[in-house]
Amino acid sequence: MHILHVVGARPNFMKVAPVMRSLNQCSVQQTLVHTGQHYDVNMSEVFFQQLNIPAPDVNLAVGSGTHARQTAEIMTRLEPVVVDTKPDVVLVYGDVNSTVATSLVCAKLGVRLGHVEAGLRSFDRTMPEEINRLITDQLADLLFTPSVDGDDNLRNEGIAREKIFRVGNVMIDSLIRLLPATQNGNGNGNGMPKRYALVTLHRPANVDDSATLTRILESLLEVNRDLAVVFPAHPRTKQRIADFRLKAEQLCVLDPLPYIDFLALQKRAMVVITDSGGIQEETTFLGVPCLTVRENTERPITVSMGTNTLVGRDPAKLRIELSKVLSGKAKKGTVPPLWDGRAGERIADILVSRE
Ligand code: UD1
Numbered sequence: 001m002h003i004l005h006v007v008g009a010r011p012n013f014m015k016v017a018p019v020m021r022s023l024n025q026c027s028v029q030q031t032l033v034h035t036g037q038h039y040d041v042n043m044s045e046v047f048f049q050q051l052n053i054p055a056p057d058v059n060l061a062v063g064s065g066t067h068a069r070q071t072a073e074i075m076t077r078l079e080p081v082v083v084d085t086k087p088d089v090v091l092v093y094g095d096v097n098s099t100v101a102t103s104l105v106c107a108k109l110g111v112r113l114g115h116v117e118a119g120l121r122s123f124d125r126t127m128p129e130e131i132n133r134l135i136t137d138q139l140a141d142l143l144f145t146p147s148v149d150g151d152d153n154l155r156n157e158g159i160a161r162e163k164i165f166r167v168g169n170v171m172i173d174s175l176i177r178l179l180p181a182t183q184n185g186n187g188n189g190n191g192m193p194k195r196y197a198l199v200t201l202h203r204p205a206n207v208d209d210s211a212t213l214t215r216i217l218e219s220l221l222e223v224n225r226d227l228a229v230v231f232p233a234h235p236r237t238k239q240r241i242a243d244f245r246l247k248a249e250q251l252c253v254l255d256p257l258p259y260i261d262f263l264a265l266q267k268r269a270m271v272v273i274t275d276s277g278g279i280q281e282e283t284t285f286l287g288v289p290c291l292t293v294r295e296n297t298e299r300p301i302t303v304s305m306g307t308n309t310l311v312g313r314d315p316a317k318l319r320i321e322l323s324k325v326l327s328g329k330a331k332k333g334t335v336p337p338l339w340d341g342r343a344g345e346r347i348a349d350i351l352v353s354r355e
Helices: 010-024 045-051 067-085 097-109 128-139 148-156 170-182 210-226 235-243 259-268 278-286 315-326 343-353
Strands: 002-007 029-034 089-093 112-116 142-145 164-166 196-200 228-232 252-254 271-274 290-292 308-310
Touching: 002 010, 002 067, 002 097, 010 029, 010 045, 010 089, 010 112, 010 170, 010 343, 029 067, 045 170, 045 259, 067 097, 089 097, 097 112, 097 128, 112 128, 112 343, 142 148, 142 343, 148 164, 164 343, 170 259, 170 278, 170 343, 210 228, 210 235, 210 315, 228 259, 259 278, 271 278, 271 315, 278 290, 278 308, 290 315
Parallel strands: 002 029, 002 089, 089 112, 112 142, 142 164, 196 228, 196 271, 228 252, 271 290, 290 308
Antiparallel strands: none
């Protein structure tokens, strides 16, 4: 059996690692394609090293561009690779442009497609990721979901029950495997304040509009009066802060961090303030309060079971929720079922048993 994996952006890497590792133990032939959507060393290569992912067999080197251009470029460069390598199944991960581009290529070539992290929905079609999720799930033959809400969404969209496999959360597999590494060496907290809020922001809706980003940064400066703000900034966000000539010097703004270093910071944070999808899940697993700067989430289980609270873009709501955290009244969560470090194994078992 030959499985071809396609990854491209930072949040894909922690998802592919456990699946490849589990398939290795089943002696399956594997090919890894990196689209090159993310290309900076600290957005890509360092994740391959820390997660112990083999070097990609093919790098499509598409780089940045508008959505149409990036998606089209991935499709054009990927098609001959799929034709030449003739995989039995192609696996795609998450909801990035590399995911949807690959899905379109495979559907048109009639190659079986598996989607890891299927079924998540924010019901907000202004998010590029929501479009990517909807299309990928319509085209996939095997849909691997992280939680029951994923199954429900897919069933509501008319996806046949036989195609849906609830396997749990592959990202948590990587977290569990590398959590011990946060004790030694990487991210041991040297130079970090003892109590801090860890912040990440990169959603176009939050950072591409000058007035919105200004308001969010003002809120963070306010947070910084009570609790030091540590802010590893995505390249897009750094660029926008510079473009809009905004002031963020009082915050501890860092470059994007490697996986283990960021995990260490999350684990020790008093609170995480973010607009990321994956970080809502990681904080739920770690039991760290998470305030999500978005009006909706495609990961509602992190709110209903976990430590996540949506604060939207309302500074007042952020202030109220932060004061709960500071006074020890943050909500306590539990870890959702099947977020147990074995999701990759389940995916491998399903693929191998259907050979
Ligand atoms: C992408 C995903 C998003 C994911 C995020 C994680 C889509 C639609 N979005 O968003 O779901 O949460 O990755 O980071 O696929 N850039 C660099 N170096 C890089 C990569 C990007 O400088 O290695 C800059 C470029 O200026 C680029 C911008 O960041 O134009 C945005 O990158 P892009 O890949 O288009 O989307 P992300 O915002 O990273």
